[in-house]
Amino acid sequence: MKNLIIWALLLCILGGLGFLGWKIFFPDEKEKIRELVTQLDAAADISPGGKPLSNLNAAGALTDLFTRDLEIVVDRGGGRKMQLKGKDSLLQAVMGAQNMGAVVNVQLKDPVIELLDGDRAKVQLTAMANQQAGAQPIVQMLDIEIVKDGGDWKVRKVGTMETFKRLE
Amino acid sequence: MWDILRNLPDERKSIPGTAEMENEIQTTSQSRNTSLLRRLLVGGNFKWTLVRMGCTALICVVVFSVFVRPIRVKGISMEPTYRNGTILAVNRWSYRDSVPQRGDVVAIRFTGESVMLLKRIIALPGESVRITDGVVSINGSPLEEPYTSVNPSWNVKREITLEGHEFLVIGDNRTMDQDEHEFGIVTRSRIVGRLLF
Numbered sequence: 001m002k003n004l005i006i007w008a009l010l011l012c013i014l015g016g017l018g019f020l021g022w023k024i025f026f027p028d029e030k031e032k033i034r035e036l037v038t039q040l041d042a043a044a045d046i047s048p049g050g051k052p053l054s055n056l057n058a059a060g061a062l063t064d065l066f067t068r069d070l071e072i073v074v075d076r077g078g079g080r081k082m083q084l085k086g087k088d089s090l091l092q093a094v095m096g097a098q099n100m101g102a103v104v105n106v107q108l109k110d111p112v113i114e115l116l117d118g119d120r121a122k123v124q125l126t127a128m129a130n131q132q133a134g135a136q137p138i139v140q141m142l143d144i145e146i147v148k149d150g151g152d153w154k155v156r157k158v159g160t161m162e163t164f165k166r167l168e
Numbered sequence: 169m170w171d172i173l174r175n176l177p178d179e180r181k182s183i184p185g186t187a188e189m190e191n192e193i194q195t196t197s198q199s200r201n202t203s204l205l206r207r208l209l210v211g212g213n214f215k216w217t218l219v220r221m222g223c224t225a226l227i228c229v230v231v232f233s234v235f236v237r238p239i240r241v242k243g244i245s246m247e248p249t250y251r252n253g254t255i256l257a258v259n260r261w262s263y264r265d266s267v268p269q270r271g272d273v274v275a276i277r278f279t280g281e282s283v284m285l286l287k288r289i290i291a292l293p294g295e296s297v298r299i300t301d302g303v304v305s306i307n308g309s310p311l312e313e314p315y316t317s318v319n320p321s322w323n324v325k326r327e328i329t330l331e332g333h334e335f336l337v338i339g340d341n342r343t344m345d346q347d348e349h350e351f352g353i354v355t356r357s358r359i360v361g362r363l364l365f
Contacts, residue, residue: 126280165353
């Protein structure tokens, strides 16, 4: 009886390890998209003071996560919108912010992933940007369209979602 | 001192020399302190202490993930009622058997609950709302709001009628410009719960 329990326990542990290994080595599409969001989170921070080459590398790491025909339309508050089209415009915007000495710490939280088909997915998440220590952070819900580009998931479109339905 | 000496083992009592005796007294006193510290840290029975620790951790995990969500206020939109940096708790089960009421301070989620907004419920489903010179009117009657001050620059000219599952939420800090203050209509599904304390 005791041996049977030990064998059952060992089998359970082995099964669990096998399942974990399968998930790590053969991640499903949602896991791959989650990984892209994590990479985006890490690359979206802007910190000045680096050498031009390292600034270019940091900006390049961010733009690599987007498709060539990317489109970003983000609400900046007060009815103002920031619009970027194409990889080059994103690269210029990031490098411009770096050169101006801007410090932006971006955190992407609570991604909700929906697979539309094999090559397209929609991700809704909460983005929190801190521009200065102690200042009120900017929080916005983002609606992101992700497509498969050369076998990898990449961001094609970023838009903002309204936090509240306005009264006016 | 003699009381302590009396409690020493017999062979230690027979040690000759006062200096040695004092050393022994110090050692005994140290060992008693250590044993008290050990008892305070791990308890009388280490196994039961582990069980108690496990149960406490489990209760904390269940309470803070299912029933209560601790939050830290960031920003000034709920001042003066809740100041920047205050730690509060949200009761996630507050609206399980009831509906949100006017005046309730509630947490509103974004796509998840990592970041939430803290706002006060001003109008309920089916009610018509208008803001004229800072005064909120519900179904044509001005609303008394003792928790805030009137800011005459706030205006919502067109009367809005809330749908069946919608609530109007506004922060208490009306000294802010209307454009800088995030407020509006939110659906019931985004209200996580009422503020507990």
